[in-house]
Amino acid sequence: MTTIYFIRHAEADNSNSDGRNRPLTDKGMNDRALVREFLQNKSIDVIFSSPFKRAVDTVADFAEKRGLTIELIEDFREHYIGSWRMHNVGSWIADFSDFISVCERQWADFSYKYPGGESLAEVQERNISALSDILSRYKDKNIVIGTHGAALSTIINYFDKTYLCENFMAIIDLTPWVVRMDFNENGCIGMKKIDLFQPYQEPDYGCGKVVIASLGDLKAYRFVVIFSRYQNKWLYCRMKGSDTYGSAGGHIENGETPIEAAKRELFEETGAMKYTITPVFDYSVHIPTEYSNGQVFLAHIQELGELPDSEMAEVKLFDTIPDKMRFPQILPVLYERIQQC
Numbered sequence: 001m002t003t004i005y006f007i008r009h010a011e012a013d014n015s016n017s018d019g020r021n022r023p024l025t026d027k028g029m030n031d032r033a034l035v036r037e038f039l040q041n042k043s044i045d046v047i048f049s050s051p052f053k054r055a056v057d058t059v060a061d062f063a064e065k066r067g068l069t070i071e072l073i074e075d076f077r078e079h080y081i082g083s084w085r086m087h088n089v090g091s092w093i094a095d096f097s098d099f100i101s102v103c104e105r106q107w108a109d110f111s112y113k114y115p116g117g118e119s120l121a122e123v124q125e126r127n128i129s130a131l132s133d134i135l136s137r138y139k140d141k142n143i144v145i146g147t148h149g150a151a152l153s154t155i156i157n158y159f160d161k162t163y164l165c166e167n168f169m170a171i172i173d174l175t176p177w178v179v180r181m182d183f184n185e186n187g188c189i190g191m192k193k194i195d196l197f198q199p200y201q202e203p204d205y206g207c208g209k210v211v212i213a214s215l216g217d218l219k220a221y222r223f224v225v226i227f228s229r230y231q232n233k234w235l236y237c238r239m240k241g242s243d244t245y246g247s248a249g250g251h252i253e254n255g256e257t258p259i260e261a262a263k264r265e266l267f268e269e270t271g272a273m274k275y276t277i278t279p280v281f282d283y284s285v286h287i288p289t290e291y292s293n294g295q296v297f298l299a300h301i302q303e304l305g306e307l308p309d310s311e312m313a314e315v316k317l318f319d320t321i322p323d324k325m326r327f328p329q330i331l332p333v334l335y336e337r338i339q340q341c
Contacts, residue, residue, distance in 0.1 A: 001184050001254060002135060004143045005042065006152050007035055008177040009058040019078060021053050028054070028175070032061040034196040035176050042142055044068065048134060049146030050076040058176055059146040070146070075130035078148035081106075082117020100169070107165035124154035131155065135183055152179060159188045159219040160293055162211040162284040181220065186257065191220035191293065210333040213282040215295075223294035224262040225249040226277070227338045228270060230301040233317040237269045239326075240313040246326030247334075249294075258295040266299055269312050274303035280341050285330060296334055298341060 010028035024032075039062050047063050049056045051072040063070050081102060106112050106120050113119035134143065147155075153168040156179060171177055178194040226248040228235040236245035248269040252261040259279065266272050277299040284293045307315065316322075321335045 001182055001189075002138065002140055002143065003042075004131075004134075004145060004181050004183070005039065005044075006145050006147050006155065006179040006181070007055075007059055008147055008149055008152050008171070008175060008179075009052075009054040010035070010176040012054040012175070019052065019080070024054050024057050029057070031176055031196075032058055035059065035178075036062040036065060038178065038194070038196055038199055039144065040065075044144050045141040046138055047071070047144045047146070048073050048076065050078065050148060050151065052077055052148070055146035055148060059144055062144070073130050073134075073145075075126040076145060076147055076151060079120065079123045079150035079154075080116075080118050082114030103168065104165050107168065120150075120154055123151055124158055127151050127155050128158050149175075149177075155179075156191070159191060160284060161217045162213055162286070162293075167286065184255065188220040189252070189254075190222050208285040208287040208329055210330050211284045211286060212333070212337050213284065215279055215281050218282040218284060218293040218295075220293050221252055221258050221282075221295050222292050223249060223251060224258050224265060224297060225283075225294055225334060226262050226266050226297045226299050227335070228266065228272070228275075228299045228301055230304065230317065233319060234321070235270060235301065235315055235317055236322055236325075237312045237315045239311050242313075242326070244324045244326045245316060245318070245322040246331060248299075259297075262295070262297045262299075266297075268308050268310050270301070270315050271305045271307040272299065272301045272303070273305040275299050275301040281337060283334060283337075296338065298338060 009024070010031040011025045012022050012028060013025050014022070016022045035058060044066065047059055047068050047070045049059055049070050049072055051074055056070060056072070059070060110121040110124070111119050113122070149171060150168065153163065156163045159181070174195065176196055178196060180192045180194060181188055182190040228248060237248055238245050248266050250265045252258060256264070259277070262277060266275065266277065277297050280296050280298050282293065282295055321331060325331050
């Protein structure tokens, strides 16, 4: 498995209008320690960066401590909006309402660009091309890439089409910021967003937003959820020590495809012996600390065996979703969509 840590630069001095040479603020220089501390036990093999000063400086402290050189990749540079910036001399976000309008227009139409500037599609194409080259050259390595907010957001969007303008705007002031992506021969198999100011915060799915996507729209799957039909009812399972019920499902393990994970979880959590199973749609749960992508399956069970010795206490049949359920912010949204299928 190849793991890449995208490091969005620390706080930059936006009073400097020179995008390529814009430095970090004093706070940004101090916050580099957060990057160093986060990466120190990650067994990093190589470091790449956008050639822009603020991105290089953010990873330079860690690189120096580890004795690693930083290879500059021009295609990882930040999005250049174009002539719109010329009207904002001094600070590129001097008129924040105008900046929001620019973002909304370009995120709504990835091909749109201002005179002399780049479209988000062009930014995404060159960033993904550079990323693909690194993945081909450094298989099974742990890699750091110094990057920028908009450039990184187009990379995330490539693997997760539910990541749009509102998500980009949510990380405008989050500097430095880390996105971890894991890759195997099948492509991106996992993605996690990490707030360096609270890196060990546990995911709070209670504040999550569930976004439904068409089957195959997402690439970085972490979870599978299986809605199961048995004897013309919905079959749910209850964990030991809990009074709530939920669908079978869980993490996709290393080396598994979503369908392989779905079949394993279905057996482990329900004891299903004979069944048909079909992928139906993708979903993503957006919470402040991470975006978790998954795939939803529909299973028709013909035969149940004994419940395997696992974390599940029992399975039970329902006409609809249970009153007491695990992940009550997520399950009803997925159930509503599965009914339409």
